[in-house]
Each structure stands twice: as structure tokens, then as C-alpha cells.
Amino acid sequence: MWGTDLTCQSEYLSNQEVSNKVLITRVNVDTPNIKTPKAYSDAISFPKGKLWKDAMDYELDKLEEMNMWSEMNESDIPQGEQILPGMWVHLIKNLETGERKFRSRWVVQGDQQKLNLSLNDTFAPVSCISSLRILLALATLKDLRVFTWDVDSMYLHGKIDHDIYVSFLDGYDKLGKVGKLNKVLYGLLEATCVWREDLEEKLKNLGFTPLESDTGVFLCKSKEGITAIDMHMDNGTGICSSEEEESKLKVDIQKFYKIKEKDTSKPFNVLGILVTRDTQLGTIKLSQSDYIDSILQWFDMTECNPMVTPVDKGVHLQNNKSIPFDDKKKYQALTRSLTYATMST
Numbered sequence: 001m002w003g004t005d006l007t008c009q010s011e012y013l014s015n016q017e018v019s020n021k022v023l024i025t026r027v028n029v030d031t032p033n034i035k036t037p038k039a040y041s042d043a044i045s046f047p048k049g050k051l052w053k054d055a056m057d058y059e060l061d062k063l064e065e066m067n068m069w070s071e072m073n074e075s076d077i078p079q080g081e082q083i084l085p086g087m088w089v090h091l092i093k094n095l096e097t098g099e100r101k102f103r104s105r106w107v108v109q110g111d112q113q114k115l116n117l118s119l120n121d122t123f124a125p126v127s128c129i130s131s132l133r134i135l136l137a138l139a140t141l142k143d144l145r146v147f148t149w150d151v152d153s154m155y156l157h158g159k160i161d162h163d164i165y166v167s168f169l170d171g172y173d174k175l176g177k178v179g180k181l182n183k184v185l186y187g188l189l190e191a192t193c194v195w196r197e198d199l200e201e202k203l204k205n206l207g208f209t210p211l212e213s214d215t216g217v218f219l220c221k222s223k224e225g226i227t228a229i230d231m232h233m234d235n236g237t238g239i240c241s242s243e244e245e246e247s248k249l250k251v252d253i254q255k256f257y258k259i260k261e262k263d264t265s266k267p268f269n270v271l272g273i274l275v276t277r278d279t280q281l282g283t284i285k286l287s288q289s290d291y292i293d294s295i296l297q298w299f300d301m302t303e304c305n306p307m308v309t310p311v312d313k314g315v316h317l318q319n320n321k322s323i324p325f326d327d328k329k330k331y332q333a334l335t336r337s338l339t340y341a342t343m344s345t
Contacts, residue, residue, distance in 0.1 A: 036090050040170040043090060048102070052090060055104040060172055063106065066156055069166065069179030083165045083178055085109050086187070108166055108187035115189065122189050124196035126232045127216025129271070129344050133286070135217075135230055136275065139239040140284040145246050146277065147238050148270055152258040154234035158184045158194030192233075199231065202256045206249075237270055273344055286345045295337045299330070 037043035043052035063069075077083070086108045093101045139146045151157075164181045168174050184191045200210065208218035208229065218229045225241035227249060236259075240246050253259060262268045267276040272291040277284045296302045325331040 036092065037088075038090075040088055043088065043104070044171070051102045052104065055090070055102045056088060056171070059104050059106055062153070063156070063185075066153075066183070068156060068183050068185060069181050071174070071177055072180055074176050074178045077165055077178065081163065081165055082112075082114050083167050084112060085167055086169050086185075088169060089186075105186055106169060108185045110187040110189045110191070113189050122193050124192040125215045127230045128214050129340075131214045131217050132230050132232070132237060132270065132273075133344075135228055135237065135239050136277075136284055136286070140277065140282060142241075143279065143282065144239045144241055145243060146264050146275075147240075147246050147250070148262045148264060148268060149236050149250075149253075149259040150262075151234040151236065152260060154199075154257075155184050155186050155191045155195050157257060158191070158198040160184055160188075160190070160194060164188070202253075203229070206252050232271055235271060271344070272340075288341050288345045292341055295334075295341070298337075299334055 035046065037046055037052060040056070043049060043056065046052060074083070086106055089105045089107045091103050091105075093103055095101055136146065138144065160181060160183065166179045166181060166185070168177065168179060184194045188194075203210075203218050206220065207222075208220045208227075211217045211219060216231050218231065220227045220229075222245075224245055227238060227240040227245055229236055229238040229249075236253075238246070238249060240249065250259075250261070262270075264275075264277070267274055269275070272288060274287040274290065275284065276287070293302075296304070
């Protein structure tokens, strides 16, 4: 069904005459596991095909409203210019309400870009997890306000400075037509870097400066005190001394981006970390129990018994005599997941 989300409406997007409608295609989490389609033909033929079609229609309407591309004849493209293909990426998000939300995204196959891009053209810094922990601890010790939000469709805000052409997707293709991108789409090699440049420019205009020690953290000094923002991709967490400062910052940010605020008066999630704060007692608790449970489920270890040591006591490690792990990528994913849990909480 369609609804209207007034709480997340952005002044900037309203000036651009972008619809404030949001697509709500949800099923209860008790519903049996739903298979995620890989292609357009799969999506519309699946039992939940109507919901997937609505999700794709919503995504395309949003991109068109944001003027992501200019439609042009394929014959008008300069000779030698590349036309990048795209694909649908579908996912089902588990909401805090216990429901599921169908989501479809148009992703450009940036791995096929024939550009001589350097690391500086594709790299974007994010905040260290220790910085987030320090800000939350500081807010608890000094009784500061904490607020957090997600930027909606973050990659779609950055503008590109060179010509990129894309073909329209299956089910929405237009004979003899292609799109010349006006802004960055998901999947482009430079997408993350362009988003970071756009974010930093906007925050600097609001008086913020990135820290030299962690350029993912921005500070703004004023007569009222210091406001700090920790940015990790599209997730922002800020601390400040008063409700007035918090309200002003939210209004300023929404001049540029549409954001989804989180209710910090109750336990809230940041980067897979459940933050529980008691302002009366002056305490804060960080937990990753849900994240750890998801790791166990992903690696089929939900039935394993807990251990107080990382390996069995009787195991003696010897060089070049251990059994190689069969799936290299799975091993890397497991070690990354464990490392993140260890560093975060």
C-alpha cells in the first residue's frame, strides 16, 4: 500500500518537487522464509511477484523524480562511449516492528566501467568504531543529547563530472533509448567517493570540520558548546548539549538530505550495535547479541555449545600441519564478522 511519511520529508527534496510518498510492502516476520529473486523475470513470477513489482516501480519512480538521468537516443551517443548495463538487486529488510519490507534497487554494473580510476577516485573514509564508542561514552558522562539517523538513498545525491551512459533495465527498457546520468547511481566505482565529497561539502557549509585523527567525525564549535557527528556511510550519530542545538542541526541537514530519524529515548540500533541508555542513572550499555545470533545463523552454528576459550584446551597449533579451510571466502567473512564484534563491544 502507499502511505505518506511527513516526519522524514526534506525541505530540500520538497523544493525539488519530489513526492513524499513511501512504499509500504510488508509481511509479518512469522511468514515462512521468502526467496529473494535474482532477475526481473524471477521477481514477477515468484509467489510474492506483486510486492516485488511494486518495489521496482517505487524505485524507478523515485529515481525519475530525483532527475537521476536524462533520456536520449542511443544513436546520439558519441562514438566509443560505453553504455553500462544494470541489474535489479532485491532484498527483504526486517523492521524493528517485527515486519518485513520488500526493497528493490537499480544497481549499475560498475565492474564493467572502462575508466582509469585511482584509489583517490573511489575511496571514502568512514569513522572508526572506537570514535562512536567515545562519543557515546562522552554523552553519558556529560549528560549530553544523543541523536541518530540514516540518510535516505545516500549515493543518489552526488553529482558526477563526466559522462556515463546506462541502459534501461529489463521490464522497463525503452527501445532505442539510454540514460545519461546526472547523478551517481548504486554500483558505480566512484559512488562512495562522490557521496563523501558531497557530504563533507554540506557539513562544512554548516560549520563542521572533520577531525584530523578520524575524518569520519565532524565537530562544530559554538557559544552553546560543541556538536559532534560520527558518520559511517549513511548512518549518522551526533551528540550536543541542548535540545535546541539538536533541532537546529536536524533542520539544517534536512535542507540537503532526506533522513530517517531513530528514537533514542528507547534502545536503538547503530551499525548492528544495540544502544541502551538510562539518562537518570547515567549509564549506557552496548550489545551485539542480535548481530552475533545472525553470525551463528549465517554459518550454521546455532546448535553449537558456548566456549570460554577461543579453541579447545587440548589443541596444539603447528606450522604447516593444520587442515586448510575449504571455502576461502567463507573463512574471510567469518573472521571479519568476529573481528567487528570484538572491536565494537
